[in-house]
Amino acid sequence: MKPFDYQRATTPDGAVALVSDRPGAVYLAGGTNLVDHLRLGIVGPDLLVDVNRLPLDEVGATEDGGLRIGANVRNSDLAAHPAIRRDYPMLAQALLAGASGQIRNAATTAGNLLQRTRCVYFQDVTTPCNKRDPGSGCTAIGGYTRYHAILGASEHCIAVHPSDMAVAMVALDATVAVLGRNGERSIPVEELHRLPGDHPERDTVLEHGDLITAVVLPPPLGAGWRCTYRKVRDRASYAFALVSVAAAIRVEDGRVADSRISLGGVAHKPWRAVKAEDALRGAVVGDESFAAAAGAELAAASPVEGNEFKVPMARRTIVSVLRELAGQSGESR
Amino acid sequence: MTDLPASGIHGHPHRRIDGRAKVLGTATYAFEQDVDAATYLYPLQATIARGRVRRIDTSAAEALDGVVAVLTHLNAPRLADTDDKEYAVCQSDEVAFRGQFIGAVVAETQEVARHAASLVSVEYDEQPHQVVLPDDDKGLDDPDEVNAGYPSDTAQGDVGAALADAERLVDETYSTPMEHNNPMEPHTSVAIWSAGSGDGDASLLLYDSTQGVHSVRRTLAPVLGLKPERIRVVSPYVGGGFGSKGLPHAHNVLVALAAQLTGGRPVKFALTRQQMFTLVGYRTPTIQRIRLAADGDGRLTGICHDVIEQTSRIKEFAEQTATATRMMYAAPNRRTSHRLARLDVPIPSWMRAPGEAPGMAGLEMAMDELAERCSLDPIELRVRNEPDIDPDSGKRWSGRHLVECFRTGAERFGWADRGEPGARRDGDWLVGLGVASSTYPAFTMRGSTAEIAYVDGRYVVRIGASDIGTGTWTTLSQIAAEALGVEVEGVRLELGDTDLPMATVEGGSSGMASWGSTVVAAVDAFRDRHGKDPEEGATARAETPEHADRKKYATHSFGAIFAEAAVHADTGEVRVRRMLGVFDVGRIVNPPTARSQLVGGMIFGLSMALFEHSVMDARTGHVVNHDFAEYHIPVNADIADLDAIWLDHEDTNANSLGAKGIGEIGTVGSPAAVANAVYNASGVRIRDLPITPDKLIAQSGSTKTGSPQSGHM
Structure with missing residues (x-):
């Protein structure tokens, strides 16, 4: 792999300054994706800024009854957190549906959001890819597309975002706290990831040097809601989604009073199914x-x-999934 | 080992002799050999499927700190024999498949070597390529023979008439994909070249991950122009091979060439997972048209199995896909054929049960379809077609207890609970049972030699055999101890080194029968010469004994595989809930390691049924899903209740030890057993492996939401 410098950041502001000032710098968190990419030659940064020691590993209550999840909270820890299991079980399910135990132990909350596509052509430097090498072409189109997008793709890229966790966060209306050169700002997770359009090399709306410091969950959905995360895949574990569904519904008098649905494995970003939610409102x-x-x-x-x-x-x-949440699965159908 | 069956144990359970060293990490695999001043190799690989290297610029790599040497076809030492194009590494500018070695960088560290390799720029003259197996046999080759020396085609009786007159007929096409062996330990070679005086006395020491040290030496010697005794191959521990380490591959030659450029410094090379999808063999895809003709009672009148498969344009490997069909069932009219497409693809080779695994997947799915068309239980159909003698050779069976395997398994597995396709439902899951026959030839290979020596009050057993994780360290020690009449602790086995006597390759499930018979013969020779109370230093040797009766018999192992599959009615996901294999494999030497082989083989077959598929991109010529995230093999969560048991029938007609191979038979019937269970669960027949949710959904197709009424998908 290409040689690089390494520095350990001690404060969030210091980390942002280090990366912002150097075009070839990147953050290193759990490393479960980046280190693979270094070996494969997909990226060739000249500086890794290690953010693992930053004090961003707490899960705590917010004033409005939600939760603030530090960027460095490991996927395993988040999935096992009592408040997540009790109040946001869909998120715990999504986390546990991702990767393997070993990877979840290393992977962080922010790193999970910022992981890159598993498109096999993106991951192979011997094939053209607009995301890896803008303007070189998309080899996936006309190739092996089993794990590629059916919604929101462009003629330049049909890759999908591989996260499970992010799909649940989008359904939960979570936001990310971002620290940049000009201070802090908040972005809904749903708006964090982009559609590929003419610039598939840009996965998210973040600017170079932006550091995700936390994910903020709004208060739990509360009484009357039922929710789940379902991931469809060839094997029972350690496989990316062919399709996944994060869904929550609230039923009143035999009708859907409200719902939240997002889809994974279908688009360049976790896909909030607003049209489905609209169609369900008030439906029998x-x-x-x-x-x-x-x-x-x-x-x-x-x-x-x-x-x-x-x-x-x-x-x-x-x-x-909706049938299950409405209590209509199995023999009652 | 409380979960071992109470019946059918021949041998006494013995824990793995090498287990402690492996668990503690002290077992030295090839890459871990402690050599002085090691250098590291990273290969250069072609990025076109066919053509020539027009220009290769290595200057940036050579200028990098830490680079020791850069090898290309322009500076590679000349090989003595380039007839076998797999081994003609870096001898010309020709590119025969994408990913082929076109050079290598050797450096002080792996990281520098890899970085330097990325700095080499290559220009090509590209030629059109063909990498996808065509689905009709027009213009394809008829190979002289198929792997293991079988004829390509066979015919008996009048198949055409039998098919025309059939009361019940199956005429379907089954396909299996390209698959890669993927042992956990990658192919690894450490080469140390000694130039000698320059007068033909150069020598090579190779630490290698291989299924046969002597095979590596014998194959490489003429290629490198060295006398065999000038090559030493050492391989005490191997982390799996599944056939892909049965013969040396191009990487062995590459390190041997590179080691001639380092001034005697060792060169270490471990392939990356991605490289293993190009350079160390694979199972060919197959397209199998199978026709079964039967009378109204389900008695086969005709069997016809025509196979299309591929090989590389530069080297022929013809998988023996239809050979099991020749001996499996009785029918007066029979025909099998193999046709071979020569493509611009990597070179196929042995993968666990080559031939039998894909061929029996096709045949046993077809038998399931025939049973349905005859309104017969699938087991009863097989019982009605059980042959008294081998229909292919006309010889008597050395031992065939297939029906007993089915009866025993049916009882244990609860086969009687099987219902009509799509009839059983558990919540959102459709549940069904399937069964299939398994078989594998019982080979005993001649050509090994074992030596017994009495040293320091223990018997040293020396044989240049291999343990690829199967348990040979333990089982061969047990056999020697039993023959010597001592405890296992009284024996010290030495294997995995060409300094030890010649041994055949660990392949074709032949290791235990071949080496075990040889060790027993050596013990007999030792006792004959030295008696029960030998002097210190006493030695004796023997070769693999001739087993006079063996040629009178058709020697095969048999098995019945049962599977219970659940298919999600909405998503099409398949999960195997239970599997049971009942095997007729002769004498079992060590129950725990035997069970591991059989269960592992079944998992290999389950994987073939549901997961494995090397996706060849027709445009680029490479396998695009070339890592463990994308190329699926089962994870723990996929393996639920899975067991293997065996019958109590030693087969001394097959060899003097009475043991038949167990390494591959677990794989053979399992894909069809799972596929047949999926059909029984869902009512959807997928004839193209692997059976994935997308295929099930596409074929179910009848409703928009997954029909809850019918019970089917």
Whole structure:
């Protein structure tokens, strides 16, 4: 791998200053993605700024009854945190659906959000890729697309974001706290990741030097809500999602009073299924309205050759999850 | 080992002799050999599928601090024999497949070597390539023979008439994908070259991860122009091979070339996982048209198995996919064939149960379909077609207890609970049972020699065999101890070194039968010469004994594999809940390690059924999903209740030890057992492995939401 310098940051401001001033600098957190990329030659930074010792590893209550999750909280710790398990079980499920035990022990909250696509062509420097090498072309289009996007892709990139955790956070209306050269700001997780458009090399809206310091969860959904995270994959563990669904619904008098749905494995970002949520509002609980809601969201789907299956798979999985949450699974159907 | 079956234990359980060293990390695998002044190699690989290297600029790499040497076809030492193109490494500018070695960087550290390799710029003259197996056999080659020396085609009777007259007929095409062996320890070689006086007395010491040190030496000697005795290969511990380490591959030649440029410094090379998808063999994809003709009672009248598969344009490997079909079931009219596409692809080779694994996947799925068309239980169909003698050779079986395997397994597994396809539901999951036959040839290879020596009050057993993780360290010690009439602790085994007597390769599930018979013969020779009370330093040797009766018999192992699969009615996900293998494999030497082999083989087969698929990009010519995140093999969560048991039938017709191979038979029937269970669960028949959720959803297709009414998907 290309030689690089290494510095350990001692304060968040110091970390931001170090990276902001040097175009070839990157943050190193858990390293579960970056270190692979260094070996594979996908990135070649000249400075790694280690943020692991920054005091960003606490989970604490916010004034409004939500939770503030430090950027360095490890995925394993977050999944096991009593408040997460009790009040945000969908997030705990999503975390445990990701990667493997060893990787979750190392991976951080912010690092999970900022992990890069697993597109096999992005990860292989011998094939052109607009995300890795802007303007070189997209090899995925016309190639192996089983894990690629059906929503929001562009002619320049059809990669998907691989995180499970982020899909649940989007459904939960979480926000990220970002420290930049000009101070702190807050960004909804849903707006953190971009669609590829003309600039697939940009995964997120963050600027060079921006440091995620925390993820903030709003107060729990509360009584009457049921939620879950379902990940569809070939093998039972340690596989990226073909399709995943984070969903929460509240049913009153046989009708859907409110819902939150987001999808993973289908787009360049965790996909908030607003159209499905709209279609569900006030709908009579049952397969028919669940399928209609899924159809409303997926009407815009434009699969490429090789991933057409994801459209019916996403539809079936949304219906399956909503049916489960409405208490209509199994023999009662 | 409380979970071992109470019946059917021949040998006494003995814990692995090498287990402690492996658990403590003190077992020295090839890369960990402590050599002085090591250097590290990182290869240069072609990024086109076919053509020539027009220009290669290594100046930036050579200028880098820590680079010891850069090897290309322009400066590589000449090889003595380049007939085998796999081993003709860096001898010309030709590129025959993407990923082929076109050079290497040797440096003081692995990191510098890899960085330097990235600085080498290469220009090519590219030629059109063909890397995808065509699905019709027009223009394909008819190989002279297929792997293991079988004829390519066979025919008996009039298959055409049998098919035309069939009361019940299956005529379907089954396909299996390209798959890669992927042992946990990558292929690794450490080469130390001594130039000698320059008068043909150069020598090579190779620490290698291999299934046969003597095979490596014998193969490399003519390539490198060295006498075999000038090459020493050492390989005490191997972290799996599954066939991919059965023969040397190009990396062995590459390190041997590089080691001639370092002034005698050792060169270490461990392939990356990605490189293992290009350079160390793989299982060819297969397209199998299978036709089964039967009468109304399910008695086979005709069997026809036609296979299309691939090899590399530069070296032929023809997988023996249809050979098991020749001996499996009785039918008067039979035909098998293999056709070979020569493509611009890496060179295929042995992968655990080459031939039998994909071929029996096809045949046993077809048998399941025939059972349904005959309205017969799948086990009953097999019982009705059980042959009294080997239909292919006409010989008697050395031992065939397949029906007993089925009966025993059916009882234990609860086969009687199997229902109609799609009939059983557990919440959102459709649940079904499947079964398949398994078989594997029982080879005993001649050509090994064992030596017994009495040293310091212990018997030293010397044989240049291998332990690739199967348990040979333990089982061969047990066999020697039993023959000598001493405790296992009274024996010290030495293996994995060409300084030890010749031994055949650990392949074809032949190791225990071949080496074990040889060790027993050496013990007999030792006792004959030195009696029960030998003097210090007494030695004796013997070669693999001829087993006079063996040629009279058809020698095979058999098994029945049962599987319970659950298919999610909405998402199409498949999970295997239970599997049981019942095996007829002759004498079992060490139950714990034997069970590991059988269970491991079944997991390998489950993996073939549901997960493994090397995705070849037709445009680029490389396997794109070349790492463990994307190329799926089972994880712990995929393996639930899985067991293997065996019958109590020693087979002394097969060899004097009575033991038949156990390394591969677990793999053979398992893909079809799982596929048949998936069909019984879902009512959807997928004939193209692996069976993944997308295929199940695409074929179910009848409803928009996963029909809850029918019980099917």
